[in-house]
Amino acid sequence: MVETGTMNTLVVCRTSPYGTFLEGGDHGEIMLLKESPAVARAPGDKIDVFVYVDSDDTLLASVTRPAIVAGECGALTVSALTDSGAFLDWGMKSDLFVPRSHQMGDMAVGQRCVVMALVDELNGRMIGTTRLYDYLEDENAGDFKSGQKVELLICQETDLGYKAVIDGTHLGVIYRGEIFQPIAIGDQLPGYIKEARSDLKIDLALQLHNPEARTEIEAKILQHLKKNNGESTLTDKSRPEDIYRTFNVSKKVYKHALGALYRNRLILLTKEKVSLV
Structure with missing residues (x-):
């Protein structure tokens, strides 16, 4: 069965000086748009094609996959x-x-x-x-769990922050307080389900703040220090953008990690630098 608006695997039924024709089932023959450069096709060949209706209401097929197909x-x-x-x-x-x-x-x-x-x-x-x-869900009816990793597509800026498409199926919000990096409409980036709200709306985060994430950033800080002769000028007074550029975390997360390392006597802290003990 041929499904318009998406990719289909169709069989070549015949070729002619005018082009290649594919078996379209109930739709009859579907003309394959000429390729550049031209590729020789023979009856019986299977081809992955995008099937769509053009402005003349003619059903056509193309070997080119558009940036998005129906539902994407x-x-x-x-x-x-x-x-x-x-x-x-x-x-x-x-x-x-x-x-x-x-x-x-x-x-x-x-x-x-x-x-x-x-x-x-x-x-x-x-x-x-x-x-x-009108087409995506904006409520979490058991589809996601807190802390679950998801793929985000930034779609709209609001007073509260940014709305994002979640895994191509749902919509959620990243609040400004959760944003510690430059983002723009159309950006695709990994994120996380922040929490399950009582009203089922979906809050998102770009970073996790659980113990595993904190341990990971602490390890990155120690590795960074070892690679730089045991010292770094990135202190808890550094600019958020400088911290993010190096560690991909917010200043708040970085400060917590420094505090944990200091309490465990793994680093020394001054206003000017961080040093390995």
Whole structure:
């Protein structure tokens, strides 16, 4: 069965001077767009193709996989605007159309937006939407556990922080107090489920603050000192961005780790430097 808007493995049924045709089951023959450079195909060959309906309502296949297929979210750049909507570059010959009715807010040429690809129920064509809340879950009904590692796609900045797509299925929030690194719309990065809230909304964190994570940063500090002749100018007074650049943790986490190492008499602390004992 051929599924439009996504990748399919189809069989070549015939070739002609006009192109290659694939077996499409109930859809009949599906024309394969010409490749560059051209690749010889023979009847019986199996090909992985993206199947979609073009602007002329013709079902076509392409060996090129777009940046996102139906049901997937990704960061795309706006290439053009019209009265009816926006066009975004998704790696195909024709750009992905985002109708105005599917836009959360105004879009601008050159803007990077997080979009979900959809098959339009009216005509079967591919469209995009930035109205992610209409298609993704924003409640944790037992899907995630506190401390669980997830993949995040930063999709929107708010007064509280940033909203992110979680593993392509849910939406959550990273509060500003949990952000200790530069992030931007469209960034993909690892994160964690912070806690299970009573209202089922999902809070996220970019770093864990459990004992295992603290032990890991302590080990990194000791390793850093050993590589630098037993000394470092990164103290508890250093700038947060300098600490993050070296250890990928917040200043708060770093200070806690220094305190633990000091209490265990593994380091000496002064205003100017950290030293191995």
